[in-house]
Amino acid sequence: MPNQNNTVLVIGGGVGGMKAAMDLSEAGRDVVLIDQATTIGGLMTRLDRTFPTNNCDLCTISPNLSENARDKHIEVLPLTQVSGLKGQAGDFTVTLARAPRYIDMEKCTACGDCHKAFPECVRFEPGLDHRAPTCMRYPQATPQAFSIDMEKCDDVAALVNVCPAGAINPDDGERVEKRQAGAVVLAIGAELFDPSRLENFGYGVYPDVVTGLEYERIMSASGPTGGELVRPSNGKPPQRVAWIQCVGSRGINREDVPYCSGVCCMYALKEAIVTKERFRDDIEATIFYMDMRTYGKDYEIYCDRARKTYGVRLERCRPHSVISDAASGQLAISYATDASSELTTEQFDMVVLSTGFRITETACQLARVLGIELNEYNFARTQRFSPVATSRPGVYVCGVFESPKDIPETMMQASAAACLASKNLAPLAASGNGEAMLPPERDVSGEAPRIGVFVCDCGQNIGGVIDVEAVAAYAGKLPGVVLSQSAGHGCSREALEKIKAAIVKEKLNRVVIGGCSPRTHENLFQNTLREAGLNKYLVEMANIRDQDTWVHKNYPGMAVAKSKDLIRMAVSGVAQAQALSDNTLPMNKDVLVLGGGVSGMNSALELADQGHRVYLAEQAGHLGGIAMAVRKTLEGDDVQSYMADLVEKVSQHALIEVITQAIVVDHSGMPGMCKTGFQIGPRMYYRQIEHGATVLATGATHNVPRMYRLGEHAAVTTQIELDSLIEDEPERVKAWGQLVMIQCVGSRVPENPNCSRICCQSAIKNALRVLDLNPEMRVFVLYRDMRTYGFSENYYAEARRRGVIFVRYETDTPPEVTPDGDQLEIAFTDPILGRRLAITADCLALSTGMAVNEEATEDLARIFHLTRGLDGSFLEEHVKLRPTDLAVPGFFVAGSVHAPKNIKECIAQAQAAAGRVLAMLSKDTINLGAMVARVDPEKCATCLACVRACPYGVPFINEDRYSEIDPAKCHGCGICASECPAKAIELTRFEDAPIMTRLEGLLERSA
């Protein structure tokens, strides 16, 4: 029976797969997340830092990993592959092949004893050292368990015996399981090209030639060198480092692929910046590149910063080879520049090869199993105007397996795939209340503390260093403690049951766990308390493993003393703990979508199709937005028939109300229940709409800079006008003898420093189409860098093949345009000839790109309290991991209002925004959390300190003349509480009193 299924199979546990899984589980869907590797995390966990913020990746992603591991809706199956897919969308039967781990996950505590016993065998730094029988890829790996490669283990019995938990099972074998799923999301990513297949760069021969990913590992704090940047050949810091771009990409040679991998320019810049910023700023960093493709949001500014602030040298040249100089131990690169026809040779200490994405043979096999079509490079083929839908209904794709892309775009596609996948599932039942199965919470207020202390031994991890019984006995004498005992592996199911029983039997009202880190296990013990009928905030963990026995094992006496200190601190802290409830309010399930362009309509349609009432408000008199002016995509698809169909679907949908000529004038409420006021129609009548979430898809505007005689001379057009001209007046276009295009008009300039991303594609598209009309026409494209990323590179290659002449210009010698009757004379400098040339053109098409709609974004930012970036566009919650969520909860962004995008990319983000809204609105109540700042009105002096200090602008002085903090908006950092000169603000769970008692507990000298 179809559509009874609530499960989605997500294949691939990288950032994309995790994101899709988390979105789905947030939306109340069940997910089976499989990965063929031993842990989830994928490629991103191997990166040192990510552009453009240069943040630490592990820091950014590890919360996601542990969130994934503990989420009840997500079943993580590592070491698992799909071996069959039967049925249809809504009702698939999946066959899973699960490889043996040889470790019982229920028993394994990730203690690492097996790793210690076989240290030489552990693969800790992927890519840079040898394979191992047991393998944990990085310190925060999820699941936190090791795996064993039995074939490489010589002494199985010794390995089995080393495990204190008895978790090693040498008789484990491959298992085959069948699962039901309503949809499949493919997020398998890709591999990076292996340059050892090329001889010319010496990779694999010269140790100081490394790939970009290996360079990341060398720089990484968790990497093989412990975060020291050194040359693999001699362990000394490098003085000169070179990057070579497009290794294996954008080529026609053996082993090359023609497409552009889209991310390597940015990662090379990042690595160069981090090299100078984190290590030594006198390290010379040089990047050899063909076109600098920094086309993403704020990426151009990043590139400028690399050049100007950090002095990263960019050399436009594709060096042929790297030659090792045996005498000096250095690597020589010969290259040519515009300035000289001679080859220049330079010596470097390290050469980094920027390798791009390749689809693996495993991926092709998987595609065959799933029955989906691949394109000529084995990437998943997708629907023309549905960028995450594969050729098989019910199977969706996101991330690099769809086409080369960076993390934010992967995240957008992941949310989009989650959105479309959930369409194939059974309608979400009135959310089943998991709480119903739990016993009622016992009211402990007013009771004197009855604290239970449970001290874990965690096998040898704690028990091998300190005497757990003695520590427990000590804790038993602390004030308020009525029960103190050792708990073995406290996190094991057995121990948790014992703790629960003790809570009930001894009428405990507070619990302290002496064990590992609350970062990883607090949630588990909170749930245990809740299951035993206590409020979850009445537990505190003393981290006597990670922060004590693990680091002081050589000084057991001091480790014991410290464990007592930490437990004493936790006991005094927990005595102060109060039962807290996460406040809730009813959720309004209706959605406001602002902007009736291609993005807004797609968001509205997806949401309405999945049962939400949508108000689609458009400022203009009709739906369509700027896509109405576009006729064809680069791939040749008819935009107008797609738009007509879309407008029709939206207008006819029973759950969508289209409101045109609507201007937002006010907004109030909180995420999940808010009101937005509009002035509507020529008479500007006022209407207020109540809704739970808001999608901003208000688009961008055409940039029309008054340059190169645009608007003055009839022969000067924009690319968008040319696009229409080709369709409407082909005879006129046909008659042209010479056509000139100028790129980056009004983009990548001081007034508008960012790249408009779509103009190179538009220029190539129009160039090819005019050549279709008149193959004899001479087409010149004056450009700065051709940014035909991904597969659009193929069209760039085709344009060159068909005779389009591409000439680079520098900003200090821009083209000059002089009218010549109906024609124009265009003068420019040819960098290869080094001479100024002039051509007469019948038409000059300017690639003017898109610009932020300054007025609209400013108004909306003010009304919705949204923050804007330097370019005026709305700031995302997290540029990397949450590119569709805005910093204010309940607001989502889609399409070119976020950053310039082509139609497919707009659709993906529109579906992503819909997916994010579905996740948010799947709950019936708004959870306000427990860790929020609260103001005592009696104490407030209305001094404005909190108003000024809050990073999110939440506090305000209310009508009753005291500071008010909306718990729905508070992020819980506590900055205001610490700034308040009247001590009128407290952060729940981290009030002054518990901090002080922890201090007292810690510093109290035990006699």
Next chain:
Amino acid sequence: MITAERKPLDEIMESIDGCGRILLVGCNECVTVCAAGGRKEVALLASALQMASMKKGRTLDIRELTLERQCDPEYVEELTPHIDQVDAVVSMACGCGVQEVARRFKKTHVYPALNTKFMGASEGPGIWAERCQGCGDCLLGLTGGICPIARCAKRLMNGPCGGSTNGKCEISNDVDCAWHLIWERMKELGIEDRYEDVIAAKDWRTGRGGGPRKILREDLV
């Protein structure tokens, strides 16, 4: 708002020398807003006094209390239950608060912990600047809303002195020349012509020149 700054710790320590039990009293009005004498500063000073004493081998019994407003007798009354149990009161209010406590509790030593500075405005988080000297005869209407009495080092009433350079006062480059500000403001208001109007010699008797002042509102008495 009245602004104040904490006195040097040594001075406060000296004043309470020999006292073992201290009542440290803050005020939740002006001095809270200028981060000199609110609950938080009271707690910080209490801790500092305690540590300074401990260094000398003594400990203090310090009670902390912050009144809504230390310059109103009703609020000051809240100190009564504590007053017999302490050797001295240390007040973190402005001078008005200190005097109010001293007036109410005639047999208890009251020591100021703050130096009261001036009537000022907040120029941004953490910055307060003098704006008014309470002359009792406001002439801001004549000077474009900028007070030459509070803001000119010489209290000049008719234009700047020769020490005004590039809009700054000769006493310090950090101090704006009040008359420069007045001129700029008049230009913005389009009343440059009024700049030349002579302001008559000021009668300082409305200010401190007339001795201590008092306001009496018969209808409220």
Next chain:
Amino acid sequence: MEQFEPTIVAFCCHYCAYTAADMAGSMRLEYPPNVKIIRVPCSGRVDAIHIMKALEKGADGVLVAGCLEGDCHFKNGNVKALQRVTALHPFLEEIGIEAERVQMVNMSAGMGGRFAQIATEFTEKIRELGPNPAKAGASRLAAS
């Protein structure tokens, strides 16, 4: 006389410094056990009073550890924390407590090595400074 073992309180933000301390554990990097961590949601939650009370109650040194600059989970909590620590230094000098006893440090969650290094160096520094003079005075009092 046996070696002076300082007591050091480290206020560590949940997102970076506390995680870095855990990382030091996973990497088995030794550092002196003198450093005791109190977890806070953000280094911006650390109030000057918390630091003062730590010293008053007998800590010989206090570390405030937040995320790297620019990486604060709450935008600028670590900047606020640094401002507070900096403002506290002259006050401590007034009391007669060396300003070096209170230090703001930054690290990312992955920097287990940095945490261990800072913990070691700071402990060494405080050991050289000797006991917190306030605590020393109080214990003289107790002895007499």
